[in-house]
Amino acid sequence: MAITTNRSDLGVELESFHPRWPTRGIDLAGVWEEYDPIADELLVYFGGQPVGAVNVPIDSPDRDYVELLVDEETDEVVGLQVDALRAWVGRERPPWAPLADDGASPERRREAIASLIVEAAGLFALHGAGA
Amino acid sequence: MADLWRTRDRFGREVVLTEADWAHILGRRPRMIGQEAEVRLAVERADRVVHDADHADRENHYWRVSRRTFLKVVVAYDAAEIGVVITAHPSHKPKQREQQRWP
Numbered sequence: 599m600a601i602t603t604n605r606s607d608l609g610v611e612l613e614s615f616h617p618r619w620p621t622r623g624i625d626l627a628g629v630w631e632e633y634d635p636i637a638d639e640l641l642v643y644f645g646g647q648p649v650g651a652v653n654v655p656i657d658s659p660d661r662d663y664v665e666l667l668v669d670e671e672t673d674e675v676v677g678l679q680v681d682a683l684r685a686w687v688g689r690e691r692p693p694w695a696p697l698a699d700d701g702a703s704p705e706r707r708r709e710a711i712a713s714l715i716v717e718a719a720g721l722f723a724l725h726g727a728g729a
Numbered sequence: 730m731a732d733l734w735r736t737r738d739r740f741g742r743e744v745v746l747t748e749a750d751w752a753h754i755l756g757r758r759p760r761m762i763g764q765e766a767e768v769r770l771a772v773e774r775a776d777r778v779v780h781d782a783d784h785a786d787r788e789n790h791y792w793r794v795s796r797r798t799f800l801k802v803v804v805a806y807d808a809a810e811i812g813v814v815i816t817a818h819p820s821h822k823p824k825q826r827e828q829q830r831w832p
Binding site: 612613614615632634636637638639641648649650651652653654655657659662663665668670681682685686728 | 753756757758759760782783784793796797798801803815816818819820821822824825826
């Protein structure tokens, strides 16, 4: 779907997203994840491949390095983005460090993804997102 | 590495998007397919430019494209103030830690 570029109605206040955490379980073995060392950015898609999504920051004042990837049509959370993974988040969150390491084993990566998803779900439940 | 486009940002600095970088972005973000012209417009006409929260050499250009979405373009600038597009994606709003540079 193309991004809307009709800007005639943009004088209004920014409207909210109402993200919904997926109700069905997330199959860790089927999660797509890729770290981009240039952008220093990790993308995680729960459904096994990249899909169209909008980044919605979690409204945490000091932990906004995790963003929700939200389906624009349904507001369902379809993935996660972590910024500055190598710059500092990996040090702040050692369980996630393997995700920026090409040499990490699949088992370590899966453990790291599990840790990330659990913490992101907790931050989202505590602080919300999309307001 | 061929350029997809070169343009100027709000401060008159040159910014480039290469074909290779664009292909890399599309592989991770299918939502951006067909949006290379919008990425250029976002750099040229950003509604808001902020310092990146985590990388000192980067600035993020936000261009509002719908009632609840900006197009965010992350640009890294070298010492000569030449900018390279690092990534681009739709975003609900700037992060709380991103400090506004423009307007």
